[in-house]
Amino acid sequence: MADFLTETPSTDDTKRCERAFLVGIQTPQMIPGEGAELLDELHELVENLGIAIVGRELVNLRSATPATLLGKGKTGEIIAAARAIDSDLIVIDETLTPAQQRNWEEESNIAVIDREEVILDIFADRARTREAVLQVALARMEYSLPRLTRAWTHLSRQRGAGKLGGEGETQLEQDRRIVRDRITHLRHELAEVVRQRGVQRNRRMRVPVPTASIVGYTNAGKSTLLNHLTGSGVLAENKLFATLDPTTRQLLLPNHQKILLTDTVGFIRRLPHRLVESFKATLEEVIVADFLIHLVDLSNPNFEKHHATTLSVLDELGAAGKTIITAFNKTDLAPEDVRTRARHLASDACFISARTGDGVPALLARCSELIADKFxxxxxxxxxxxxxxxxxxxxxxxxxxxxxxxxxxxxxxxxxxxxxxxxxxxxxxx
CATH class of the missing domain: 3.30.70.240 (Alpha-Beta Plaits)
Incomplete structure (x- = not known):
């Protein structure tokens, strides 16, 4: 559990947030029902942190207010509802400014976080390699810097400050300097990692082999597909962001053509921009690939939005012009009417099940044809x-x-x- 989801009172006791009240937002700019879908997604995100969901509410927000985003009346209603069921954490499915976050906590005396902080915490839990750990640490430090004043307000809560110590140990400006120094150090370390990755890529390119990257929404089955195709043992679990690190394996196509296939970090709606920036080193494998395999979880009722989100993130990365093979995964769990909807979304897509292998030969044949057409x-x-x-x-x-x-x-x-x-x-x- 990350530091900024814990309370650090003036005593030595540390209390972990265990009961969350979720707040979804539906604005006039969003399509009808989108707020409820995002709230369901937030529910899954928070559960992935091992926190129990004890209540939730969807708020129809006409216009945001500077103080608390939702307005004084609605803020009071939510705080009262959270207190009534003994929630020790309120999670708001929007990005809160540091001032809004501080105002919520001062009024409620309850820990309050936003969607970005939840995703940062999940990434912190999932990071394993040095590169992923550095990238997540950088994103969290940049997020925490403007929020350090929260550690000096109520109950000495020290979320977001990491290892900076408790109240009275340092002055606020010294804390800020420490965080800025840490950010500079992390950027230098990441630059070295990027350099090493570039050396490794150049070595691979000395004997040019076609490259492909598997991209898609988180939990679409990318690692499962890589394991099925290459016989590798990449971690593949039914949870969001199970893997954060790119894994490249050699794949021998049916025509005996070798390609290098890379599994990448999953995307998600409202993925914090600072995470996209931090993981650009990892996602360079997407940018330099000869083509992409866009994997979509057909068993998810929101697969159309997941498809659009991935294309949007690819555009942000500068990879929108890449040749893309769309593959709808988990077809063994999807009814025929859903397949019909998918065909309207991408008429030339492949329909596969990475778990059973159904449809995978057709996907490999498409890869072979694509490589042949490039030469x-x-x-x-x-x-x-x-x-x-x-x-x-x-x-x-x-x-x-x-x-x-x-x-x-x-x-x-x-x-x-x-x-x-x-x-x-x-x-x-x-």
Missing amino acids: GSVELLIPHARYDVVAKLHALGHVQQEEQLDEGVRIHGRFPPSQHVLYAPFVVGK
């Missing part, structure tokens, strides 16, 4: 003494026809232009 078609005649070249062409390109002749091996196929030096001496036709 120019050539005809080669390779002497029998150069079977090393034949083996490399099978590994690096798409061999469409192969015939054994007296004078050598005749091959018709598509190969990356970067390998032209390898096969140019044996070209007999294009």
